[in-house]
Amino acid sequence: MGRxxxxxxxxxxxxxxxAIVAETRPDGTIKIAGVGEAPSxxxxxxxxxxxxxxxxxxxxxxxxxxxxxxxxxxxxxxxVTGGHIESFNNRGSIQIPQDREEICEDDFEEVQAAARxxxxxxPNQFLHSILQHYYVDGKDGVLNPIGMLGQTLEADFHIVxxxxxxxxxxxxxxxxxxxxxxxxxxxxxASAQVVLDHNQKNLGxxxxxxxxxxxxxxxxxxxxxxxxGCIGVGGDHIDNDISLGLRIPMARVGRLKTEEGSVVLGxxxxxxxxxxxxxxxFAGKEVEREMxxxxxxxxxxxxxxxxxxxxxxxxxxLDFLGAGVQLTGGCxxxxxxxxxxxxxxxxxxxxxxxxxxxxxxxxxxxNPRYSCAIGLVKYAQATSVGVRRQSGLFSRLVxxxxxxxxx
Amino acid sequence: MIEINRQSSxxxxxxxxxxxxxxxxxxxxxxxxxxxxGLDGAELIAINTDAQxxxxxxxxxxxxxxxxxxxGLGTGGDPEIGYAAAEDGAEEIRSAVEGGGLVVxxxxxxxxxxxxxxxxxxxxxxxxxxxxxxxxxMPFTFEGRRRLAQAxxxxxxxxxxxxxxxCFENDKMGDSVSPRAGIHEAFAAxxxxxxQSIRAIAAMLQRRGxxxxxxxxxxxxxxxxNPRAIFGYGEADGDNRAHAALEKALRSPxxxxxxxxxxxxxVLVHIAGGxxxxxxEVTLLxxxxxxxxxxxxxxLFSTSIDPQLDRKLSVxxxxxxxxxxxxxxxxxFLRPATIxxxxxxxxxxxxxxxxxxxxxxxxxxxxxxxxxxxxxxxAAPVPPPRPEPRPEIAASAATESVAAGxxxxxxxxxxxxxxxxxxxxxxxxxxxxxxxEKSEPTIIDGQDLDVPAFMRMNVKVK
Numbered sequence: 009m010g011r012x013x014x015x016x017x018x019x020x021x022x023x024x025x026x027a028i029v030a031e032t033r034p035d036g037t038i039k040i041a042g043v044g045e046a047p048s049x050x051x052x053x054x055x056x057x058x059x060x061x062x063x064x065x066x067x068x069x070x071x072x073x074x075x076x077x078x079x080x081x082x083x084x085x086x087x088v089t090g091g092h093i094e095s096f097n098n099r100g101s102i103q104i105p106q107d108r109e110e111i112c113e114d115d116f117e118e119v120q121a122a123a124r125x126x127x128x129x130x131p132n133q134f135l136h137s138i139l140q141h142y143y144v145d146g147k148d149g150v151l152n153p154i155g156m157l158g159q160t161l162e163a164d165f166h167i168v169x170x171x172x173x174x175x176x177x178x179x180x181x182x183x184x185x186x187x188x189x190x191x192x193x194x195x196x197x198a199s200a201q202v203v204l205d206h207n208q209k210n211l212g213x214x215x216x217x218x219x220x221x222x223x224x225x226x227x228x229x230x231x232x233x234x235x236x237g238c239i240g241v242g243g244d245h246i247d248n249d250i251s252l253g254l255r256i257p258m259a260r261v262g263r264l265k266t267e268e269g270s271v272v273l274g275x276x277x278x279x280x281x282x283x284x285x286x287x288x289x290f291a292g293k294e295v296e297r298e299m300x301x302x303x304x305x306x307x308x309x310x311x312x313x314x315x316x317x318x319x320x321x322x323x324x325x326l327d328f329l330g331a332g333v334q335l336t337g338g339c340x341x342x343x344x345x346x347x348x349x350x351x352x353x354x355x356x357x358x359x360x361x362x363x364x365x366x367x368x369x370x371x372x373x374x375n376p377r378y379s380c381a382i383g384l385v386k387y388a389q390a391t392s393v394g395v396r397r398q399s400g401l402f403s404r405l406v407x408x409x410x411x412x413x414x415x
Numbered sequence: 416m417i418e419i420n421r422q423s424s425x426x427x428x429x430x431x432x433x434x435x436x437x438x439x440x441x442x443x444x445x446x447x448x449x450x451x452x453g454l455d456g457a458e459l460i461a462i463n464t465d466a467q468x469x470x471x472x473x474x475x476x477x478x479x480x481x482x483x484x485x486x487g488l489g490t491g492g493d494p495e496i497g498y499a500a501a502e503d504g505a506e507e508i509r510s511a512v513e514g515g516g517l518v519v520x521x522x523x524x525x526x527x528x529x530x531x532x533x534x535x536x537x538x539x540x541x542x543x544x545x546x547x548x549x550x551x552x553m554p555f556t557f558e559g560r561r562r563l564a565q566a567x568x569x570x571x572x573x574x575x576x577x578x579x580x581x582c583f584e585n586d587k588m589g590d591s592v593s594p595r596a597g598i599h600e601a602f603a604a605x606x607x608x609x610x611q612s613i614r615a616i617a618a619m620l621q622r623r624g625x626x627x628x629x630x631x632x633x634x635x636x637x638x639x640x641n642p643r644a645i646f647g648y649g650e651a652d653g654d655n656r657a658h659a660a661l662e663k664a665l666r667s668p669x670x671x672x673x674x675x676x677x678x679x680x681x682v683l684v685h686i687a688g689g690x691x692x693x694x695x696e697v698t699l700l701x702x703x704x705x706x707x708x709x710x711x712x713x714x715l716f717s718t719s720i721d722p723q724l725d726r727k728l729s730v731x732x733x734x735x736x737x738x739x740x741x742x743x744x745x746x747x748f749l750r751p752a753t754i755x756x757x758x759x760x761x762x763x764x765x766x767x768x769x770x771x772x773x774x775x776x777x778x779x780x781x782x783x784x785x786x787x788x789x790x791x792x793x794a795a796p797v798p799p800p801r802p803e804p805r806p807e808i809a810a811s812a813a814t815e816s817v818a819a820g821x822x823x824x825x826x827x828x829x830x831x832x833x834x835x836x837x838x839x840x841x842x843x844x845x846x847x848x849x850x851x852e853k854s855e856p857t858i859i860d861g862q863d864l865d866v867p868a869f870m871r872m873n874v875k876v877k
Contacts, residue, residue: 052854127695244850245851245865248850251850253876254876303874306868307867310868
C-alpha cells in the first residue's frame with residue numbers, strides 16, 4: 009500500500025491517461041514523485057465508451073507511475089469530466105433553534121443539506137457542493153460562522169452535478185484494477201486549484217481547461233467559485249475538423265496540428281503551403297497553411313464563444329475578473345490560442361500551468377497537460393486536513409470543512 | 416336531457432368523430448395494429464380490393480372496392496386499377512366516411528390500391544366536409560425504383576387532396592429493427608410507428624387534452640414543402656419516466672437521434688400520462704427537449720391524461736423535415752437525373768408479385784403521370800408539392816375540389832415532366848461527423864457541435 013502521505017491523482021482523459029504520484033508535506037507544499045502516462049483509448053468527449061480498453065490504458069499509466077515514483081499505488085483521486093456535468097448556485101437557509109444562539113458545526117451540514125434541496129434531473133448525482141459565502145442574520149462577509157451568535161444561518165453553495173452512471177463508469181474502470189477511488193473531482197475544478205493562486209482567486213479569474221475531448225471552465229471571484237461547466241468539445245474535434253476538411257488521415261492530423269497549426273489568421277504568406285511527406289499508408293499531400301489555420305480557428309473560436317455565452321447567461325460578470333483568463337490543458341499549447349481568447353473575452357489571457365509550492369521534475373508541472381492531474385493532488389491535500397480516510401467513495405470531504413480554506 | 420361533458424369541447428363545438436381508414440395491404444396492417452392496441456373513440460374502416468386480405472382484417476368495418484374491376488382480387492400493384500376500383504366503389508366509400516369530422520387515411524404508397532385509391536378516397540372524404548389527414552409509407556428501396564416512382568407520384572397527388580400528409584419512409588423505419596430480424600419485423604415496426612402516431616394525433620385532437628392542440632396548429636407544425644415526417648415516440652414508466660420516455664422518443668429511427676430536430680421550424684410535442692403525471696415531470700421533459708431544438712423553433716405543446724397509460728408516460732414528437740434537410744437525410748430519394756422516363760402503356764405487363772406482405776405487390780408497372788389539373792399555369796415554375804392545408808372546410812371548397820381537384824391516373828397524352836420539376840435538391844457535401852459519427856451528439860443551442868465548425872460557419876476550405 010502507498011504510504012500515508014502519498015497522493016495519486018488520476019485523470020482518464022480523451023487523449024491520455026495520466027497518473028501523478030505526489031508527496032504532500034505538512035507545510036502545504038507538494039513534491040511530485042512520478043508521472044505515469046499512457047495514450048488513452050476508449051474515451052470520447054471525456055467519457056468512457058469502452059470500459060475494457062480504458063481499463064488497460066489506466067493500468068499502463070498507473071504501472072508507469074509506480075515505476076517512476078517507486079510507490080505502490082493503492083488508491084487514487086479521480087477526475088471526471090464530460091458535457092453532462094452542470095452546475096448552479098443555490099442558497100441554503102436554516103433557523104438556529106431558540107434554545108441556543110451559538111452556531112455550531114452541525115448547523116453547517118444542515119445548511120448545506122438545505123442548499124441541496126433542489127431538483128436536479130433524475131439520473132444526476134451531486135458531485136460537489138462548494139461553499140461560496142455565509143450570511144448570519146443577513147449579514148454577509150462571514151468567513152467562519154462557528155461560534156458566532158445569530159438566529160439564521162444562510163450559505164451560498166456552488167453545486168456541481170452530473171449523470172450518475174457516467175461518473176460511476178470511471179470509478180468502475182479503476183476499481184477493476186483493484187485500486188480504490190478516494191474521491192471523484194470535476195476535472196476543471198482540480199485544474200483551477202493549481203493554476204490559480206490565492207491572490208488570483210480573490211481578484212477573480214476564468215480558468216479554461218482545454219482538454220482533448222472536453223473544454224471545462226471555472227470562474228472564481230472573491231475567492232469563491234462562481235460558475236463552472238464543461239462543453240463536450242475539445243482537441244479531438246479540432247483533429248476531426250482538420251481530417252475532414254483537408255482530407256488527411258486522423259493519425260497524421262495530430263502532428264500537423266501541433267507542429268504547423270495556429271489559431272491566428274492572416275499571418276501566413278499568400279499561398280503558403282505545408283508539404284506533408286508521404287509515409288506508410290499516406291500518399292503525401294500539400295495543404296495550404298491558411299486553410300489549416302482557418303479550420304482550427306473556427307473551432308476554437310466557437311468553443312470560446314460558447315463558454316462566453318454560457319457565462320453571460322449565468323450572469324457572471326466577466327469584466328470584474330481581475331486576473332483575467334487562464335488557459336490550461338493540452339490544447340492551450342496551440343499556437344496563438346491566447347490571442348484568440350483575448351479577442352473573444354476582452355480580458356488579459358495567460359497560458360498557464362501549475363503554480364505555487366511545487367517541487368519535483370519541472371517537466372511535469374511546467375506542462376499545461378498535467379494541470380488537472382496535479383490539481384487532483386492539490387485538491388486531496390486541501391480537503392484531507394484532519395478527516396481523511398474514514399470516508400467512503402462518494403464521500404463529500406468538503407462537507408466536513410466549513411472553512412474557506414481551499415475554495 | 417342535456418349532458419354537459421367538460422371534455423367534449425373542441426374547435427368545432429361538437430365532439431370530433433374520427434374515422435380511420437386503412438387502405439390496401441399496408442394500410443390494413445397498420446389499422447390492425449391500431450385495433451389490437453386499442454383506440455377509443457374512433458371508427459376503424461378497412462378498405463381493400465383484395466377480398467381475401469380484407470377478410471383477414473380485424474377492423475370492425477370492412478369495405479371491399481372494385482368488385483367489378485378486380486373481382487375480389489388485388490390490383491397487381493397497378494395504381495390504375497386501384498384508382499378504377501375506388502371509382503367503382505365510390506358509393507361504399509362515401510357511405511363509410513360519411514359523418515366523420517376527421518378522416519385519417521393510412522396507406523402504403525407504391526403498390527396498387529394504396530397509390531391508386533388514396534387520392535380519390537381523400538377527395539371523397541373532403542366532399543363530406545371532413546378534415547383529411549393521410550399517413551402514408553414510402554416503399555423500401557429494395558422494392559425497386561419503379562415502385563418508388565409510383566409512390567412519389569401518388570404522394571404528390573395525395574398532398575393536393577388531403578389537408579395534411581405525414582409521410583414515413585420505410586427505409587428509415589427498417590433501421591429500427593436489427594438487420595437479422597425477419598422482414599415481418601421490419602414491416603411490423605413500420606405499422607407500429609404509424610399506429611402510434613395516429614393514436615397521438617387522435618389523442619391530441621380529441622377532447623382529452625389538458626392543453627389542447629387544435630387542427631390549425633397541427634397543420635402548422637407539419638406544413639412544409641416536404642411532407643416527410645420526423646416522428647418520435649417514447650413510452651416509459653418508473654421513477655425516471657420523463658427522461659426515459661424522451662430518450663426513447665429521440666432514439667426513434669425517424670429522428671436520427673434528435674439531430675433532425677435541430678433543423679425543424681415547428682415541433683409538435685404531445686405528452687400523455689396516467690393520472691399520476693406531475694407538472695415537474697412535464698417541466699423536466701420540456702427542458703430536456705429544449706436542448707435539442709433551436710432557439711427559434713416553435714414548440715406546439717399539448718398534454719393529456721390517458722387513464723389507459725396507468726403509470727406510464729408517453730411522449731410524441733412530430734415535425735416535418737425542413738426543406739433543406741431533406742436531401743441529406745433522405746438518400747434513397749436522391750435519384751440520378753437520368754432516371755428513365757416512364758412509358759405510358761396503361762394495361763402493360765403485370766408482373767407476378769414477390770410481395771413481402773400480402774397486398775404489397777411489386778413493380779414493373781407503367782408509371783402513371785399524375786398531373787394535378789389545378790396546376791397553376793402551364794409555364795409556371797415548380798408547383799409546390801403540396802398546397803396550403805385548409806383547416807376550415809367550407810362547403811364551397813368541397814364542391815370546388817370535386818370540379819377541379821379530381822385526381823386522375825388516366826394518362827392524358829401529355830407526359831408533362833412533372834417528375835423533372837420535382838427533382839430534389841442535393842447539398843453539395845453531406846453533413847459529416849467523422850470520428851464522432853457513432854457517438855452521442857453534442858448539441859448546444861440546436862447546433863450539432865460534432866459537425867466541423869468551419870462547415871457550420873460556411874467557410875470554404877479547399
